[in-house]
Amino acid sequence: MAMIVDNPAARLLAILKAGKTKDVRLPSRQVWYELLQVEPGNHALLAERLAKLMALPAIIATEMQEHHADENQTVSYWRGRVDSAFVNININAPWAEFINQIDDHSLNYLSVTAKLLQHATKLKPFGQAHLGELRGTLNELLKEVIEAEIDAEVKLSITRYLGRLINSIDEYFITGVLPILDAANATFGNVVVDPKYKEFLTNEPLGKKLVSAVSTVANAVTVVTGLPQLGQMLGLLISNAM
Template identity: 30%
Template sequence: MQLDNPAARLLSILEKGLEYRDGHNCREVWCELLNVKAGDNATLMGRIGKVMSLSTDIVESLNNIGGVKVERYLHWVDPVERAFIQNNLNGQWKGFREQINSHVINYLSMTSDLLSHKYPQPILEEGSLNSILKNSRELIDEVRQSDLPENIKEFMIKQLHRICLAVEEHSISGSESVSSAVESAFGYGVLHAEAVEAAKSNLVAKKFWQNMANIALVVSISTGVQQLAPP
């Protein structure tokens, strides 16, 4: 079973980046690596920022492991941070790529192995992610066209967008982001009973909660983490 952790996700992105030649345009490489449409600079910058912040997540995860000399695993941090700081989206990929040498990959691999051993987090299957994304996008259109009260429509569309974003950024944020989006929906349902009651008389509302329950089940089976039951 392939295991997930912030070091593994950062390592995967960097290794894929090394497959591109020095002469490639930096912006185009990042768009391909992070699945961003050309010209969508706001999304691109946001995702690059999230990739960079994986360094902080990794250090925090290491600090949570008792009896480990954290500094032994952090020799990759400076060159990786330097690569991001000096990153010129209008320049050549070489400016970023040349900072990621074999030592960075080796130390990051060691860190990933340690975290996978201490805090194993299985990855959601690509087929499951595609299904969740497809169903959520279709449901957004159904909610918009429904006769549900505007406040409930707004809530449902917002939560479905969160699900879509979590799936699209799964390679950066992992399954935890999908789980968090689902739990947020269930939490709203606990505090706003009308959003749940609507499922008794409205097929679209019923479909929304069924969709959330299905996603929770998929995440539970894949990660072994118990999700909240649907309201």
């Protein structure tokens, strides 16, 4: 089963290495659609995901400063090349204009950075197949909620939270596990301020199904992060809010 290591350097490295395999004559826009898993023509989503990708070098540098402050030289070489490529990005130019700015030495140094972070954080990998299963469950649940005859405000809240959670899973290969955790927390956190939402989650069969599904996602996150079982904690939050 294919695995993704949940650290920002590994995520950036995987995308750039995939970019190195693309035909340099292709339009950059077409390559970015493929690399960032965006449907061609969805310019807004492409811009959003590019922005998140461009944020990774700074995130990596911050984590390296925390865990390996003595490896600044390792970071500075690849970051200079990658930041320069991002600053001068032109999605209408041939792919060569972007990818040729990032040499093999940059990828080698970035690989070392990824290994150092992995050793320091000891984060466990997420399986792509498992992520796909979680997404499939949430997507089916979202369809059920949309078709259900429930309070319009509650439906709007649930579809918004589920959409955010599904999107965070879709973007895991860029942004990592924390947005998934944030989205799961937000889904349950609304019970504190919305009585109708709390009533739906605690008393309706579809609401209980939602709690179970999101708890499963939250607990999967704990396997990666090493945090306490979040699904149980979020369940207690709902119980205490009653």
